[in-house]
Amino acid sequence: MSKQNENKEIKSGAYQAAEIEAKIYQEWLDKKYFTADNTSDKKPYSIVIPPPNVTSVLHLGHALNNTIQDILIRKHRMQGFETAWIPGADHAGIATQVIVEKQLVAEGSTRREIGRDKFIERTQGWADLNKDKILHQLEKMGSSCDWSRTAYTLDDGLTSAVEHVFKHLYDKGYIYRGHRIVNWCISCQTSLSDDEVEHEDSKGKLWYIRYKLKGSDEYLTVATTRPETMLGDTALAVSPKDSRFKKYVGKTVILPILEREIKIVADSYVDPEFGTGVVKVTPAHDPNDFEIGRRHDLEEINILNIDGSINENGGKFKGLKRYDCRKQLLKELEEKGHLVKTEDYDLSAGTCYRCHNIVEPYLSDQWFVKMSELAKPAIDAVKSGEIKFHPDYWSKTYLHWMENIRDWCISRQLWWGHRIPVWYAEDGTMFISVNRPSADDCKGYDPETLVQDEDVLDTWFSSWLWPFSTLGWPNNDADVKAFYPTKVLSTGSEIIFLWVARMVMAGYEFVGGLPFTDVYIHGTVRDANGVKMSKSLGNGIDPLEIIEKYGADALRISMVLSTPDGQDPWLSKNTFEVGRNFINKVHQVSKFVMMRIGDKKPNLHEINSDDLVIFDKWILSRLHRTLESVNKSIDEYRLSTAAKTVYNFVWNDFCSWYVELIKPDKADEEIREGSLNVAAYVLNQILKLMHPFTPFVTENTYRDLHNLIEGSSETIMFAKWPEPDASFIDEKLEESLEQIQAVVTAVRMVRSELNVPPSKKSDLYIKVKDEAFGQLLENHIGYFRSLIKVENLFVGTDTKKPLVSASAIISGADIYVPLAGLIDIEVEKARLDKEITNLKNQLEKVSRKLANPDFLANAPEDVTKKERAKKEDYQERIEKMNKNLEQILGW
RNA sequence: GGGUGGUUAGCUCAGCUGGUUAGAGCACCUGCUUUACACGCAGGGGGUCAUAGGUUCGAAUCCUAUACCGCCUACCA
Numbered sequence: 001m002s003k004q005n006e007n008k009e010i011k012s013g014a015y016q017a018a019e020i021e022a023k024i025y026q027e028w029l030d031k032k033y034f035t036a037d038n039t040s041d042k043k044p045y046s047i048v049i050p051p052p053n054v055t056s057v058l059h060l061g062h063a064l065n066n067t068i069q070d071i072l073i074r075k076h077r078m079q080g081f082e083t084a085w086i087p088g089a090d091h092a093g094i095a096t097q098v099i100v101e102k103q104l105v106a107e108g109s110t111r112r113e114i115g116r117d118k119f120i121e122r123t124q125g126w127a128d129l130n131k132d133k134i135l136h137q138l139e140k141m142g143s144s145c146d147w148s149r150t151a152y153t154l155d156d157g158l159t160s161a162v163e164h165v166f167k168h169l170y171d172k173g174y175i176y177r178g179h180r181i182v183n184w185c186i187s188c189q190t191s192l193s194d195d196e197v198e199h200e201d202s203k204g205k206l207w208y209i210r211y212k213l214k215g216s217d218e219y220l221t222v223a224t225t226r227p228e229t230m231l232g233d234t235a236l237a238v239s240p241k242d243s244r245f246k247k248y249v250g251k252t253v254i255l256p257i258l259e260r261e262i263k264i265v266a267d268s269y270v271d272p273e274f275g276t277g278v279v280k281v282t283p284a285h286d287p288n289d290f291e292i293g294r295r296h297d298l299e300e301i302n303i304l305n306i307d308g309s310i311n312e313n314g315g316k317f318k319g320l321k322r323y324d325c326r327k328q329l330l331k332e333l334e335e336k337g338h339l340v341k342t343e344d345y346d347l348s349a350g351t352c353y354r355c356h357n358i359v360e361p362y363l364s365d366q367w368f369v370k371m372s373e374l375a376k377p378a379i380d381a382v383k384s385g386e387i388k389f390h391p392d393y394w395s396k397t398y399l400h401w402m403e404n405i406r407d408w409c410i411s412r413q414l415w416w417g418h419r420i421p422v423w424y425a426e427d428g429t430m431f432i433s434v435n436r437p438s439a440d441d442c443k444g445y446d447p448e449t450l451v452q453d454e455d456v457l458d459t460w461f462s463s464w465l466w467p468f469s470t471l472g473w474p475n476n477d478a479d480v481k482a483f484y485p486t487k488v489l490s491t492g493s494e495i496i497f498l499w500v501a502r503m504v505m506a507g508y509e510f511v512g513g514l515p516f517t518d519v520y521i522h523g524t525v526r527d528a529n530g531v532k533m534s535k536s537l538g539n540g541i542d543p544l545e546i547i548e549k550y551g552a553d554a555l556r557i558s559m560v561l562s563t564p565d566g567q568d569p570w571l572s573k574n575t576f577e578v579g580r581n582f583i584n585k586v587h588q589v590s591k592f593v594m595m596r597i598g599d600k601k602p603n604l605h606e607i608n609s610d611d612l613v614i615f616d617k618w619i620l621s622r623l624h625r626t627l628e629s630v631n632k633s634i635d636e637y638r639l640s641t642a643a644k645t646v647y648n649f650v651w652n653d654f655c656s657w658y659v660e661l662i663k664p665d666k667a668d669e670e671i672r673e674g675s676l677n678v679a680a681y682v683l684n685q686i687l688k689l690m691h692p693f694t695p696f697v698t699e700n701t702y703r704d705l706h707n708l709i710e711g712s713s714e715t716i717m718f719a720k721w722p723e724p725d726a727s728f729i730d731e732k733l734e735e736s737l738e739q740i741q742a743v744v745t746a747v748r749m750v751r752s753e754l755n756v757p758p759s760k761k762s763d764l765y766i767k768v769k770d771e772a773f774g775q776l777l778e779n780h781i782g783y784f785r786s787l788i789k790v791e792n793l794f795v796g797t798d799t800k801k802p803l804v805s806a807s808a809i810i811s812g813a814d815i816y817v818p819l820a821g822l823i824d825i826e827v828e829k830a831r832l833d834k835e836i837t838n839l840k841n842q843l844e845k846v847s848r849k850l851a852n853p854d855f856l857a858n859a860p861e862d863v864t865k866k867e868r869a870k871k872e873d874y875q876e877r878i879e880k881m882n883k884n885l886e887q888i889l890g891w
Numbered sequence: 892g893g894g895u896g897g898u899u900a901g902c903u904c905a906g907c908u909g910g911u912u913a914g915a916g917c918a919c920c921u922g923c924u925u926u927a928c929a930c931g932c933a934g935g936g937g938g939u940c941a942u943a944g945g946u947u948c949g950a951a952u953c954c955u956a957u958a959c960c961g962c963c964u965a966c967c968a
Contacts, residue, residue, distance in 0.1 A: 014930060199965085206968085223968060237968095271967055279968050288966050348965085361966095393895070397963065400894070404964090493963075528902090530961085550930095561916085564904060567897080568961085575903090578916065581930040592927030644905075644915080659927080667926030745934095752934040758923055786925080842912055849910090854948035863910055863949090870912090 015587035017551025017580075021696045025139060033717050034144045036084035038482035045081035046483035047073060048467050049145065050491045050499070051090035051153065054127040055099055058137045059533060060571060061492065061525040063543040064563060067556045068490045068522060068639060070143050074692035075634060077144070078721035084483045086470045087138060088151035089131045093417040093459040094188050094196075094354045096127055100416075116415050123416050124154075140544060142552045142695045144717070149479070151470035153462040154418070161469035162418050162462050163434045165510060170432055174370045175410075181287045182409050184362030185352040186308030186322075190413040191366055193458060194406060195498045197350040197359050206345035207330065208276065210338050211236060211253040214261060220245075220253060221340050223275035225347055226285075227333070228326040230255065231314045232303040233262055235281040237292055240266035242277055256338040257329065258315055265296045284363040302363055306413075322360070367411040367420060367455075375405045377508040378501065387504065390520045390637040391566040394493060401497050410458045417456030424451050464502035467515035474510075484511065488518040488637075496521070520637045523563055528572035546576050553694035554579035560643040560693060582647060583697050586690065589655050590701045593679050594708055596671050601709055602680040611674030614776070615783060618737045619658040620728045622649060623682055627724035630689060643693055650686055657741070658682070661783045680709070685722045736776060739812060740784065743777065746808040746815050747788040753831050754806055756822055764790045765816040767799040773812060807832075807884045809877040825888055832885045836878055843874040 028034065036046070047069050052062055069085060077083040100123045101111055111119045131152065138145060151158060169175040182191040207227050210219040220236060233255055238245035249266045269292055270279050283293025283300040293300055303313045310317045310325050317325045333339040350359040379402045381387045382395050389395040411420060423431045425445045431437045437447055462469070467486050471479035485507070489500065500519055507515035526532055527539040534540060546555045558579030563569035607620065626649040633642035662675040671679070684705060691698040699716045706713035747764065756762070768774040774795045781793045801807065802818040806828055809815070846867055849855055856864060 013928070015928095225968070269967085274967055276968095281968095286966080286968080288968080291966090391896095396895070400964075496963090524962085554930095562903070567904085570903060574917085577930070581928095584930045585928065588928035588931085590927080595927070638907095641905085648915080655928085656932085660932095663926065665926095669926090748933060749935090752922070755922075758925065758933075789925090838912080845912090849949080852948060856948080858948045859910075866910080874912095 013588075015551075015584045015697065017553060017583065017696065018548065020700050021140075021142070021547075021552050024696050024699050025142065028144070028715070028717070029139075029147070031715070032148075033715060034085070034146050035148050036146045036483070037082060038084075038478050040082040040482075042080060042082035044084065044483050045073070045076040046084040046086070046486040047488055047490070048086045048470055048486055049088060050489070050495075051088045051151070051463060051466065052134050053092035053095055054089050054130045054134070055092050055095040057130070057133050058543060059525070059540045060543055060546075060559070061533065062137075063141060063546075063555060064522060064525055064559045064569070065490055065492070066138060066141055066143050067559055068520065070141070070556075070695070071560070071634075071639060071692040072488060072490075073144055074695060074717070075721060077717060078688065078691065078719060080721075082482075083144075084149070084479075085143070085145045086149050086151060086483075087135065087143070087145035087147065088466075088470060089134055089153070090463055091127060091152070091154045091417060091459060093412055093414050093456060094190060094192075096123060097414050097416040098188055098354055100126055111415065119415055137544060140547050140552060142556065144695070149470070151466075153459065153466075157472060157475060158462060158465070158469045159418060159434070160475060161465050161473055162457065163421050164474050165461075165465060165506070166421055166457075167432045168510065169369060174373070175367060176370065177365060177367050179363065179365050180368070180409075181285075181290045181361045181363055182366050183350060183359045184306070184364070185355065185357060185359055186304075186306070187355045187357040188352060188414075189306050191362070191364065191409055191411060192352060192359065193409045193460070195460075196353045198353050198356075199348040200351050200356075201346060201348045204345050204347040204349075206275070206343040208340040208342070209256065209280075209333060210340050211256060211280075213248070214252040214254055220248065220264070220278050221276045222278045222280045223343075224280055225345060226326075228310075228317075228322055228329055229282040229285045229303070230280060230329070231258060231310065231317065231325075232282045232284050232301040233260075233280045234283060234293065234298045234301055235262050235296065236264045237267045237270050237279045237281050238264065238277060239270040239272040240268060242270075242272040244272075244277065256336065257332060265292070265298075267292045267295060286361050290361075290363070300363060304360060304362065308360060366409050367422075367457075369408040369410055371405045371407055371505075374505040374509055375402050378402055378504040381504060381508070381514055387514055387516070388518050390518060394496065394519070394521045397493070398496055398501055402501060408458075410461050411453075411455040412458055413454075414456050417459060418462055420453035420455050420457055422453040424453070425449065460498055460502060463499060464506045465510070467503055467507060468511050480511070485514050486516045488520055489516045490520040490522060492524055493521050494524070518637070521566075523566070523568035526568050526570045528570060530568075530570055533571075541571065541573060546573070550576045550580040551583060551696070553583045553696050556695075557582060557643060557647075557693050560639050561647065563640050565638045565640050579694075582651070583694060585651060585655060586686070586694075586697055587701065589650075589659060590683060590687075590705065592659065593683050594705060596676060597680060597708060600673075600676065602677040604680055604684045604706070604709060607681055608674070608677065612678065613672070613674065613783070614733065614737065614780060615658060615661045616675050616678040617730060617733055619653060619678060619682055621730045621734055622653045623685060624724045624726070624728040626653075627685075627689065627722050628726075628729075631724060646686075646690055646693065650690070654682060654686065660787055663786060665782060665785050680705070688716060688719050688722050691716050691719075736773075739773060740777065740780070742810050743813060743815060744784055744787050746810050747790075747817060750806045750808050750815070750817050751789070754819065754823055754827055756819060758789070760822070761789045761791045763792045763794065763802075763818055764788070765799050765802055765805065765818065766793070766795040767801075767814040767816075768795060768797055769812045771797055801884070801887075807881070809835075809880045809884075811873050811877075814880060829885065829888055832881055832888070836881050836885070839874050839878050839881070843871065843878065846871045846874065 049069065052058055073083050073085045104110055166175065183197045185192055204225050206223050206225055208221050208223050209227065210221045212219050222236060236253055248264045251264050252261050253264060255262050269288055281289045281292050281298060283290045283298050284302040301313050303310055305311045308322045310320050312318050330339060351357060352359055379399060382398055421432055421434045423433060423437055426449065431442050433441060437450060439447055442450060468480055468484055471484055473480050491500065503515050507513060524532055531539055543555060554576050558576045561578060562571060562575050626645055629645050630642045662671050662679060664671060687698045687702045702716040703713040766777060774797060777795050801816045804820045804823065805816040805818040806823055807816050849867055850871060
């Protein structure tokens, strides 16, 4: 931190976010402003929150996502929609169970020791604690969630939705139980769906192992990346088209070490070009081998225990961990001459998305959902544009996955979650029910003898119902009727498959219609080095820490400003200074305007157009241009662009120009009434426009402003959203003002470069080309006199250059600042030289263009006209500057 | 291996349908206790727009390759 920064902290005039934010949020809660009314006549606008996991508190990714949702909700609330933002949390089966199990181990216990009921009770307590923390964080961020509708995937209502859906799919034949190869995490000791497996590239080896042909001295060599699986080999396979190996098909080889006899089969899966052209077949530990095994009726030998150690089928290797076994096995193979060679090999190993251990393909009984039929309407929805992705390119990712969808393994060998609602009789007959079936439900069987499936359902099996289960489906339809489908789902790209796609399928299958019309995919939050923020890397930033230091408004606006539309934001702690400074700026300018209002009563809602000067009209024009642009950007989900537009308007147009322009020449003079009205009106619009982005400072200031003028105030939350009005936009007038700004800037530049003390006033001579512009300057000099420290202004079409003066030549005006005794000739000369060189370069470019006959022949007329005008302008300015330069040299 | 996003100032990014003196914020340099704001004001320096071709009167912008960075996806042992 620099010295300057240290000093700033002590300054007392700055905006104090913390106290204001806490107070305001509590008021919003007390008045129940966030609560949605399902009987309202207003048009609905609803969003369901992507439920955060109860395993950990929120990070900046959540802060970004929830800011986006709150911006959309608050804007639409102001636009008169009945808004419902449904908050909630997700029980996160595997992740939560893993954490609680670790706690138990640390205490010297295990889940099996304390038993299922105790374990669930304990996990529940822990999850509830975290859930509360998460909801508290959302509040601190200013989220205007409808807390009366807070949902949780393990709530009774949501649980009954899960049961309902399970039964529905089972009856339809879409849910089935199968003996299949699944992804098995040896650490979490559960199956995983394909989407819960992450692929990580790693350096591996390809081991070449030879298998001896029975009754011959010949060998067949296979290549493998997982040699330990050979303990479960039940065949070798070759391509049926491969002439090299045709003669061996049907023969037998001896599996090294275990000395088991296994046969050689021909299967078209084998690629003769790869490796040796011979593949070892381990049906119980490889999905492809499993298929080959089924085709050739091979034995399926499971060699692993659920913890990844070798079981009794591994003979003497029994009890070894998988990679220890690999080591010993390779050693023995080498000793016995079976290891032909070893090559380096890049592979991408599947790892568990929760614990990052390498996943084993594992043969077990699991429940699956058949997906192909469910996918159809979900594909159509995106293809037809009924559901739109923002940015649009994500729809390709979605469609690619949907069109290649595979069955979904939904059973998990866990205790934490929705227990599979299936009961088995001794003979294997199944009954679907959450609770023990009644005698009527299982005719012919004694309910007491039925045993419930031990496993629980994948967490996503409850979260895919989120857009309607949170609204009371299937038991209560009032909210469903009022708020389904929701409008937009805002989330990160990493759960397009896990969650978004499945919600779309669920929406069509269970409720009969799409769950949302828009999917907004925001970027992934990264640290200052571009590394994804994560708890395990420890590079995350706690939003609460940022809120404490800078305020929630600053957190929100900083995040949105620094998240490029459709790209990943790179954030560091000082990213948030941008927002804090901006909030303070708004606070300061509001303070100023209110101070100047005093006991006057400007109209905040209407403009009296009879009492406007050019600057007033200009800021109104800029305001409405801004409104036009911001509204468009938000509608297109370009929130960062919207925020930047607001930022630039407020800081540059309003604070740096307009407010400075209307400041009277002397401190004790009053602001012209018409301008003060405009300032108050524009400020009010700014506050409303900014409210979705920075809810607290705008609420606070809005109330102050209204109290001051009207003696009372309502909340800004339901204030009328500022819509653009094109009749305020005046391009010509904006151009005129840009000319005035150019004069001001030129004078400032001259003074600054010549090191004129800011306190020193001077006269100003301007020779204008156009009489009207001269009038404009003359009539409004009072407004910008203080901006350029001008004493007397001399303006006209024939104004002469004072002898000793610095000059600046801009389009349409020659500017002279008489500064006898203050001008350093060398500095002024260098300055003019630089300017002239600059202009000459530009002139050169334009001249070349205009000398090209093809350009003149082909370019549209307005372009050539523009270029000609430019050329003239450059020439004129260069001439004048040269003259000025000569004159200086003559001094 | 397929798909997809990126490459513009020291850093993070704008620049949407080709014609701009290529912009902003941060950082940097200079000056400033100027009537709200030093979390500020004014001014300044800094870019052969990844590379190579092409289309065009004209390319940061369109097309084609190449390189690098990133993400997603994939059962080639």
